[in-house]
Amino acid sequence: MKPRYIVGAVIAVICFAGSLWLVQSSTIEYTTVAKAVELKKRVTIKGTWKKSEESSYDTEKNIFRFVMTDDESKDVKVEFEGSKPNNFELAESIVVKGRMENGVFVASDILTKCPSKYEGTNSMKPTAAR
Amino acid sequence: MIPQLLIHLLFGLGVGTLLAYLFSMRGDTRYTVVARSGYYGICGGLLIVAVWQMVNIVTHNFDVSYVYGYSSRELASPFLYATFYAGQEGSFMLWTIMTAAFGVVLLPYVRRNGYESHVMVFYTLILSFLLLMMVVKNPFAFLWETYAKDGTTREYIDSIRNDLSRYNGKGLNPVLQNRWIMIHPPILFAGFASMSIPFVLGMAALVKKQYREWIDLALPWALAACGILGFGIMLGGFWAYVTLGWGGFWAWDPVENSSLIPWLICVALVHTMLVQQRTQGLIKTNFTLATLAFVAVLYSTFLTRSGVLGDTSVHAFVEPGFFIYLLLLIILGTFIVLGVGMIIWRWKDIVRHNAPFAKTSREFALSLGSSVLLASAVIVTLGTSYPIIAEVLKQPKVAVEPSFYNLTHVPVLIVMLLLNAASLSLSWKVTDIAVFRRRLLHSLVTGLLAAVVARLLGVTEVSWLMLVFAAWTSLRINGELAFRLLKRAPGKAGAYISHFGISLLVLGVIATAGYTQTDHVRMVEGTSVNSMGYTLTFLGKQQVEREYKDREKFEYLIRVDHGSTSTMVKPILYYSDFNKRQSPFLEPGIYWTVAKDLYVSPKALDSEGKPSEISIMKNTSAPCPFDSATIVELQRFDMSEAQQSEMEGYLKLAVIATIRRPDTTLERKLYCYTNGTAFVPIYVSIPGSTMKVGVKKIVRNNADPSQSTATFAFSDSTRPATMVREVFIADVSTKPLINLVWIGVITMVLGFGVSMGRQKSMRTRETEQPQQS
Numbered sequence: 001m002k003p004r005y006i007v008g009a010v011i012a013v014i015c016f017a018g019s020l021w022l023v024q025s026s027t028i029e030y031t032t033v034a035k036a037v038e039l040k041k042r043v044t045i046k047g048t049w050k051k052s053e054e055s056s057y058d059t060e061k062n063i064f065r066f067v068m069t070d071d072e073s074k075d076v077k078v079e080f081e082g083s084k085p086n087n088f089e090l091a092e093s094i095v096v097k098g099r100m101e102n103g104v105f106v107a108s109d110i111l112t113k114c115p116s117k118y119e120g121t122n123s124m125k126p127t128a129a130r
Numbered sequence: 131m132i133p134q135l136l137i138h139l140l141f142g143l144g145v146g147t148l149l150a151y152l153f154s155m156r157g158d159t160r161y162t163v164v165a166r167s168g169y170y171g172i173c174g175g176l177l178i179v180a181v182w183q184m185v186n187i188v189t190h191n192f193d194v195s196y197v198y199g200y201s202s203r204e205l206a207s208p209f210l211y212a213t214f215y216a217g218q219e220g221s222f223m224l225w226t227i228m229t230a231a232f233g234v235v236l237l238p239y240v241r242r243n244g245y246e247s248h249v250m251v252f253y254t255l256i257l258s259f260l261l262l263m264m265v266v267k268n269p270f271a272f273l274w275e276t277y278a279k280d281g282t283t284r285e286y287i288d289s290i291r292n293d294l295s296r297y298n299g300k301g302l303n304p305v306l307q308n309r310w311i312m313i314h315p316p317i318l319f320a321g322f323a324s325m326s327i328p329f330v331l332g333m334a335a336l337v338k339k340q341y342r343e344w345i346d347l348a349l350p351w352a353l354a355a356c357g358i359l360g361f362g363i364m365l366g367g368f369w370a371y372v373t374l375g376w377g378g379f380w381a382w383d384p385v386e387n388s389s390l391i392p393w394l395i396c397v398a399l400v401h402t403m404l405v406q407q408r409t410q411g412l413i414k415t416n417f418t419l420a421t422l423a424f425v426a427v428l429y430s431t432f433l434t435r436s437g438v439l440g441d442t443s444v445h446a447f448v449e450p451g452f453f454i455y456l457l458l459l460i461i462l463g464t465f466i467v468l469g470v471g472m473i474i475w476r477w478k479d480i481v482r483h484n485a486p487f488a489k490t491s492r493e494f495a496l497s498l499g500s501s502v503l504l505a506s507a508v509i510v511t512l513g514t515s516y517p518i519i520a521e522v523l524k525q526p527k528v529a530v531e532p533s534f535y536n537l538t539h540v541p542v543l544i545v546m547l548l549l550n551a552a553s554l555s556l557s558w559k560v561t562d563i564a565v566f567r568r569r570l571l572h573s574l575v576t577g578l579l580a581a582v583v584a585r586l587l588g589v590t591e592v593s594w595l596m597l598v599f600a601a602w603t604s605l606r607i608n609g610e611l612a613f614r615l616l617k618r619a620p621g622k623a624g625a626y627i628s629h630f631g632i633s634l635l636v637l638g639v640i641a642t643a644g645y646t647q648t649d650h651v652r653m654v655e656g657t658s659v660n661s662m663g664y665t666l667t668f669l670g671k672q673q674v675e676r677e678y679k680d681r682e683k684f685e686y687l688i689r690v691d692h693g694s695t696s697t698m699v700k701p702i703l704y705y706s707d708f709n710k711r712q713s714p715f716l717e718p719g720i721y722w723t724v725a726k727d728l729y730v731s732p733k734a735l736d737s738e739g740k741p742s743e744i745s746i747m748k749n750t751s752a753p754c755p756f757d758s759a760t761i762v763e764l765q766r767f768d769m770s771e772a773q774q775s776e777m778e779g780y781l782k783l784a785v786i787a788t789i790r791r792p793d794t795t796l797e798r799k800l801y802c803y804t805n806g807t808a809f810v811p812i813y814v815s816i817p818g819s820t821m822k823v824g825v826k827k828i829v830r831n832n833a834d835p836s837q838s839t840a841t842f843a844f845s846d847s848t849r850p851a852t853m854v855r856e857v858f859i860a861d862v863s864t865k866p867l868i869n870l871v872w873i874g875v876i877t878m879v880l881g882f883g884v885s886m887g888r889q890k891s892m893r894t895r896e897t898e899q900p901q902q903s
Contacts, residue, residue: 019509019538023516026534030527044529059736059859062650083733083859089712 028097033074036100045070045105046095049088057083068094068105076100080107088112133182134270140175141265143168144258151251155337162247169237169254172261173230180227183220183269187213192299193287195276196220196269202301203294204680204707212311213302218435219269221315226260228316228323233257236327236351240334243347248334256326259461266454301680304706304715310369314362318389321359322427325392327351328399329424329469332417336472341413341483342406348420349403350889352396353624355423357882359393364875375718375731377646377863379871382532384439387514388430391507395423398503405493408558410485412497414473417480419500421469426507428465432458438518490561495553502546509538536643540593543636547600550629551577551607570607577603589644597640605633621888628881631874638870648863653688654738655855661862664728665691668858671703680707686858688730690721697721701732701860727865736857743826745841751788756821756846761790764840767828768799777803780810785825785840789816800825800842811843820848 031043047070049055055066064080078096088094091112098107147168154161183196187210192198200220201213215224233253240249274284290296328348335344366386367379380386399419402412433439436455487493512519513530520528555561555569580602581595589595612626649661653668660666669687685700699719705711721728744752744762751763768784775782780803788797796817802825803810811824822845831837 015505016508016512019512022538023513023530023534026531026537027516027520027528028531030529057734059652059734059857062733062859062861082861084713090709 032072033070033076033105034072036076036105040100042097042099044095044097045076046093047071048093049091050075055084068096076105077103078105078107080110082110085110085112133179134268136175136179136182137261137264137268137270140172140179141258141261143172143175144254144261147172148251148254148258151247151254154247155251165247165250165254166237169233169250172254172257173234176227176230180214180223183223184211184214186270187211190299192297193272194269195271195273198273198299200299200302202299202680204678205299205302206307206678208309208312209302209307212306212315215315215319216302216306216311219264219267221319222260222263222267223269224315225319225322226257226264228319229257229260229326232320232323232327236330240331240347243343245331245334245338245344245347248337249330252330252333253326256330256465259464263454263457263461266457301706301708304681304704304708305373308369308373310365310373314365314369317358317365318362321355321362321389322392322431324351324355324358325396325427326424328355328396328420329465332420333469333472336417336476339476339479341476341480342410345403345406345416346889346893349400349407350886350893352400352403352420352423353882353886353889356393356396356400357879357886359389359396360875360882361879363389363393364872364879368872371868372720373717375716377648377718377729377731377861377865378642379868382510382513382535384514385434387510388434391430391510391514392423392426394503394507394510395419395426398500398507399423401496401500401503405487405496409487409491409493410483411487411493413480413484414477415497415500417473417476419504421465421473425462425466425469426511428458428462429511432462433514433518439514488560490556490563490566492553492556492558492561495549495556499546499549499553502542502549506539506542506546509542510535540597544593544596544600547597547604547633547636550632551600551603554607554611554626554629572610573603573607576606577601591644594640594644597636601633601636601640604629605637608633621884621891624881624883624885624888626881627884628878631877631879631881633874634870634877635874638867638872638874641867642865642871645866646863648861650733651860651862652736653858653860655857662864663692664862666730666862667691668856671856681705682711686719686732688719688858688860690728690730692721692728699728699730701730703732703735722869724869725867727868729863729865731861731863732858733861734859736859738855738857742845743841743843745827745839747839748836751790754821754823754844756844757819759792760816760819760821762823762842763788763790765797767830767838767840775803777810780805783825783828785828787823787840787842789823791816791818794818798823802826802828804828813843813845821846 029039029043030046031039033045033047036043036045045068047068050067050069053067053075055064057064062082064082064084066078066080066084067075068078069075078098080096080098085091088110093113095111095113096105096107097109097111098105100106147165150161150165150168154165183194185191186194186197187201190197190201190203196217196219197213200216201210205213213220215221233250236253237246237250240246272284273287274282287297328351331344331348331351335341363386366389370381371377371379396419399416402415402419406412406416436458438455513534516530517528520526551570551573552566555566555573557565577599581599584595584598589598608626608630612623612630615623615626647662651659651661651666653659653666655668655670658665658667667689669689671684671686673682674685675681675683682705684703686703688699688701690697690699699721701719702717703714704717705714709715716732718729718731720730742755744755746752746762746764748764748766751761754760754762765786765788768786771784772781783802783804785800785802786797787800788795794817798814800814800823801812803812809825809827811826813822813824815822824843825840826843827841829839829841831839
């Protein structure tokens, strides 16, 4: 009985340690523009779309360009391979995944967080009261 | 007010029923009768609450914040009903109702088997917690309560109630306005609700010290839970595939993972329960897994509903409030402590009943298989929870990439499929090695052949070849056994059907995940492009659902020619008031075929061809679109002749414009008629050219007259009428064998159904036999 448990436990621990190591190597850090410039690796930046700056979609190359402001109020130009996401205008914040290349953040993913898609925030006023 | 009060009352009734069942455990049937009516009372009350909310929704009672938040007057009827559970309050309510409804079936079932008090005491505990959640997340809160901070008062709402344009809800996100919202959430929550049944049966068994009987009672429910939840998960994936347009069906998002984890544990539980049924072993394991499966549901709810993953998940709920966070944590803690405590309490007693088994037996292989399933559950839990773990460890904020799950699941799946094939080649108790070898040989050869074929077809990656090998090995042995049994005793074929389905699913996943080809195309209206062997022709667009004023929805008609077949796909661009029509919601068009789907996902629109119009402000100028040497300057507007219109109901407006050409400069008064919305231009020739110019539109800005604009339209007798042609930009991809994914899951679910039917009929036969004797 006993050795069986020990062997099982060892295998379990090895598997767990293995996946823990793996999970750590496949994580992607949430950071700021300043940090992204410094780190030079794939990161995630959360921020908002700076609507006052021009945004465009290059139909030939399939690249969507816009400017975002991170949580430290620093602006960065973003190039995303793909078109403007569905809920872009609506999003209260956006999250981009990618890396800095020559001063431009080249994103492979954009996630939009929409207040109304699921639970509305309490700051949302009813249109009725506007 | 009334339904809110009723929810409070139902919670009280829940606690009362719980106590009554608790007292009835000593055998006093008077308490049982009271408790039973209490339980049915809760169900009746919940029904009233649900109907009440449905009436609120259907009658557009926007006084209720929930109705305001998720529906609107314009929402079409099937989706209007679905707003019942579109928000967080509603989905908690749906979960509660589902749990109560399952209880209505469970109650007579456990009563028949003499488990009523012991099972229902735990079940009402769960139900009471869910009711408490409804008390906290009140689905009936009024606008002036929810938005009091914004200064919204009851008097204000009363004052605008008759103003239909203002007294309206926010509407339902167009992404959710899809027929799949009608069935995906109810099935998923039915799956969640059914997950609690093996748990309560297990707890009851621990109290009663009956460590075997509960397995027979719980196994049909565990199978049902796996089937229902599995089907619900698949529907979610299918929904993503057909409407979201990113081309996949599974993204390892925390919300998806959170329903996968309980499913994986429950599937493991089904296997270990089977082992106990046959061998009397794994008693503790079964109690533990039944607890874990239920706790996983709670943990998942905690992860996705408490806001802890708010920053790292795409669709976890945002900040639902601290109180609900705490409550979810308390519920989670309660059931972990309860489940684990109960098992520890009976640990020594259980050990005396346990029976070991041999390594060359089916039960041993099944236990290993369950461990692999659990490993998968652990991996997914680890990945999903990692952002929290990192936060607790004070590490920088992180998210886990999907590659983690994909990478880890390749070996997990290979081992799982091969173990499945091995376990089917083994007999219960003890197997002769020669028999085992003979049974397995055919399947292994099939797997090897499949891998060789895959290699010849161009699959080069070793891990993928091994997956193909494992999937075909399992496919062969299960297919063979299922086929044989379907003729003799179809009731027994459930397990083989399920495993057959899983093998198909794995093959489908390999094919689509590994061999999807994507092309970025730009299609000008009326022209064709070639992509990956398909000819795509953009024929134009047509507006659909015109009867709804809150949207402009277009189907883009793309003809797909492939070999001798020709078909039409209709990707959708949907402008909705929901986001003030700022950007369209996009839905893919799919050309379904047996072997391969062509997936046309719209990305953007553009236009080609020069416009024949220019819009300019007062005192500004712009070149004519045909001839840049001709400059038009807008001098001023002249409204003096407005009332002298020759057209009835129209005003006669004039624009004074200066037209500059290299040789001459002249001033012209250009007239146009308008009824407020439509404009009728009067074209005049531009001397010295073949062009004519007219005013097509005037937009006045009363606040700042200098911002008023006029739109000039030009025509040229020497040119064909210039047409602006639309350009449709899309990602086109081929999805080989994606149908295997859907077929695989449906087959698997069917297998669960068949097994459940068999377990139930075995159970009825057992209970009937003693009566006969």
